[in-house]
Amino acid sequence: MADSTPESRTVTSADVARLAGVSRATVSFVLNDTKGARVSAATRERVLDAARRLGYVPHAAARSLRAGRSNLVLIPASVSAMGRLASEWIDDLHEALHRRGYVTVLHAGRFGDPAEAARAWAELRPVAVLALDGDRYTAPTADVLARAGVRAQLAFAARPVPGTYTIAFDHRDLGAAAVEHLIASGRTRIGVIMPKERGLAAFAEPRLAGAGEVAARHMATVVPVELAYAHEDAAALARRWAELGLDGVFAYNDEYAALLLHALRGQGIAVPGEVAVVGADDLVLAGLQDPPLTTVRIDMPSAEDIAARLEELVESGSAEPAPRIEVRLVRRGSA
Known part of the structure; x- marks a missing residue:
């Protein structure tokens, strides 16, 4: 059997199934890491090897339709301007969410109107939105996202935001x-x-x-x-x-x-x-x-803690309140 398909045709899960000698359902179980699916280690490796050889990449939108929800966690890209501390924390968060089956997406749009921002975010149908600059987050923002099916909204903000899991942090x-x-x-x-x-x-x-x-x-x-x-x-x-x-x-x-x-x-x-x-x-x-x-x-909470809270919000709609983020002076020689 050939190891690749013609370049003019998109590789599908059916191609992976044929090369691996398994059903398309088994391919789906393996590539989507379906919980509870009984697939032997040898079969799993055969499917993964076939997918690698064919260059097959699962279709995120189709996977979301099958699962009944997206696995995207959207973070407004304004956090990228905050400096090295935020960048390193976001990297850690990405890893923590990836281990839980989520994909982190930074949204680069800049909007003067929070409602306009919410509509742009909602177009991607994320399962969760995490806003580090949550002071611009509003109740109408949360409402737009909730109506679009966003299951979890988490914001770092000085004051509670209606409809949003808020972690108190005042710049x-x-x-x-x-x-x-x-x-x-x-x-x-x-x-x-x-x-x-x-x-x-x-x-x-x-x-x-x-x-x-x-x-x-x-x-x-x-x-x-x-x-x-x-x-x-x-x-x-x-x-x-x-x-x-x-x-x-x-x-x-x-x-x-x-x-x-x-x-x-x-x-x-x-x-x-x-x-x-x-x-x-x-x-x-x-x-x-x-x-x-x-x-x-x-004193930021760990990325692992935030990933766990987001997952809990996605799964159950609620999470235990988080402690306020505190700041403290570290005295050295410049002042």
């Missing part, structure tokens, strides 16, 4: 923790870095608000300072630092903090002598700076 806490520390160390005029990169305002603005709330209680001043993640922009900012009159800065996250730290030192500005610098995320690079970066650590 204002990061700005508040950073500025509390800067004020306690004697700083009174504090800059808050606002990244120019598209997609980060949703996270930067509440961090600025949290910083401002703390400053208002202590008679300190908070000044928003725009910065692009580029050496040239950081160097230009450092050259005019004296004009700003700032003695402390919360630099949005550790990546922007490290960039600014090097630019300030390049201009001969002493850190923390003249300017105290605080980052966020507690990345490995924070401890490698000179001086090491003081940072605000986010």
Whole structure:
């Protein structure tokens, strides 16, 4: 029997069944990893080998129709702009969900209207939606998705979202923790870095608000300072630092903090002598700076825990409440 089909024809599960010498039902059981199906290890390997030799790939939409639901978990792609911490966490989540039979999809669309975003997400008919920037998630958003058959909706948000499993996480806490520390160390005029990169305002603005709330209680001043993640922009900012009159800065996250730290030192500005610098995320690079970066650590739940909660929401429609995500200051040499 030939090991391949003509290039002009799409390979089907029937081709795999013929090459493996089994029924199409057995091919379906093996390739869909059907729970409870009695297929011997030898038969399973024969089917997988035939699929590899033929280059057969299961049809996701057809599989969803047979199963009665999708296996897609959609994550709005704005998380990709959040930095290394979020990227690594999403990688871990992808692996945890994959082990449970789900496929993670990042949706790259950017929408000003949450309802428009929900309609675009719903077109893919995901089984679940996970929003890290859940403060833009609304009750109408949740309703659109529920009507489209989305079985699980999980959002990280400062306040509960009706119709959505919400994990409490307020970005204002990061700005508040950073500025509390800067004020306690004697700083009174504090800059808050606002990244120019598209997609980060949703996270930067509440961090600025949290910083401002703390400053208002202590008679300190908070000044928003725009910065692009580029050496040239950081160097230009450092050259005019004296004009700003700032003695402390919360630099949005550790990546922007490290960039600014090097630019300030390049201009001969002493850190923390003249300017105290605080980052966020507690990345490995924070401890490698000179001086090491003081940072605000986010105690994120494990990706495995979130994958388990999503699966529970998909299967039963509910899950035990999750603890609030807390932040804590990690004090090092920069502030």
